Amino acid sequence: MSDVAVRPDPQSQIAGLVFAMILLDPDGIIEETNPAAEDLLGSSASRLLGNRFLDKVEITDPRVFERFADGEARLTARGLPIGVPGGSRQVNLTLSPVAGHEGWRVVTLSDIGQTDMDEAPEDAMLAAPAVLAHEIKNPLAAIRGAGQLLVKKLPEADRPFARLIAGEVDRIARLIDRMQRLGSKNTDPLEEINLHEIIRSALTVIQSADDRGVTFEEEFDPSLPGVWASRDALQQVLINLLGNARDACHDVDGGGTVIVQTRFVSGLVMNALRPGRSVRLPIEVTIIDNGPGIDPALRDRVFEPFVTSKKGGQGLGLALVRKLVRDMEGRIAHERDDRAQQTRFRINLATAPKAAR
Template structure:
């Protein structure tokens, strides 16, 4: 117990402390079988503690490097492994892994798993800050672009009909460059739009309607919603923009599938999920998950770890700003975005996690 302002306050129990951790923690015995699992481990691995207990950890984590398996076989061996892939909810996740022996309990060890996609959110500010200079430069470029477009319009009036298409080409290219610059400025902006309580299903349905309106492929878009979900704290317009981008990308990927091209948008409540939000400098609970899944071929393996970086794109005509902007907008909402490829099922998942409107300001 501790004394706080003259009052005796009970310390949180060890169980409460472990349950409150934002990274996955597993207790394994001398046979490397799981004896305990916290809420974050259940969320990461997609299994309840009851289903994890008694299972060999190497079976649960999937096809690990043989060197890591060998270290698990040494019951008193410590281990630190960075950027490894484990099986999480039947999909791959990149994690940093530690194994810590308990000196007073021979053979027993504590294993922690920290998702790299969430750790990288804590470093995004530095990467996004580097876009500030291009954003300023973009502002200076737009002025001469306007002059070029105006000159092309004047010239077009004096050209013979057969040459007007050249002036039209100049104006179209100027417009294309201006749109690219607008996206660069938005990506480099430090301004955040205000967040308010928002019904996630209304935003999803509006985004799906927008995508369907411009779709000529007739790809199936399935809705699997949890109708009991409470409001999230988000900017409605920004959330729609995020979803339009994710669903459009999923549609484009699914269109190349040899099976029935399908995009699925699913919502669910995920207990125990949290990460450290940059803007508020503290951990924020993110129990609302919106998952966009497609059955396309997936992102090239060499690019999967870089899909949210600026100017990285797998599309021939892509500029690599769409998902970078998605990540920026999600970060502004204190949310998290991650990408997974389920190789066995041939599915690609983008998972968006958002805070409850009632949780904002209450997480520590």
């Protein structure tokens, strides 16, 4: 066998793309798809080919719809909401005519969640609070000590005020601990993890604390291989997301429901985490609740620090979740399906390498 590398043919190159690529004939009929398109649209190639693209993908934006009606139009749309069999998604979409082939067009779609692993602009912002936190904790300890001393010396009637000082100092200290963790560059070592074991452990924690009358449902693929993750980090991610889902739907008329789904995403998921490097992320965990969802004004910023719609919330929980998922070289995305009245948080992780099995 020759040592000279064989150059991939165009079809192999298209099959390896991270984003969905779909070829449309002059009538808007799907003629070719790549594996990423099958996954994003939630249908196999055999179910997609021969169908009108706009019958398989619901587009409500009239401007985009008009461009599809023009056989020679070019289009780039970012953050476009679409409807697919698996629910609603937000994607970046391009529409390009094929030179020399009148009416033929290529559509590309990329789930905006795939960009979650890029360096976020707030990362630099987190470094300063992490450094500042270390300097704040020392005087906080002194304030707490003074508060404890006052409790012993003040008359009983005045002691609640001193206890309030100690309580507020403890609350601020916990907030600082979370800020420090957000800004930390240290990551836990990764190992092969039984995903369903970790999910059930997180469910036990959430339900034993306060299930608020919410029903939890499991929709697991029992054939999944082990994931490549940090046990503690993954459990923390799941506890945060399950707790948020429980809180979001506990007041729903007819009863709140949280569904945890796992599946193997074939043919996708190549995420460029660093220049020149990509990681396949085929293990998917989705946490779904039937609550009212996050304030639409905040949905695009849900993973940013200090952004929250919770009364009394600190806005660090989902920022920490994203940080931990990124440390495991995974991705996380948030979706709202208004038709199904469901909020989804979707996590993709790598399988354990063969050497670890």
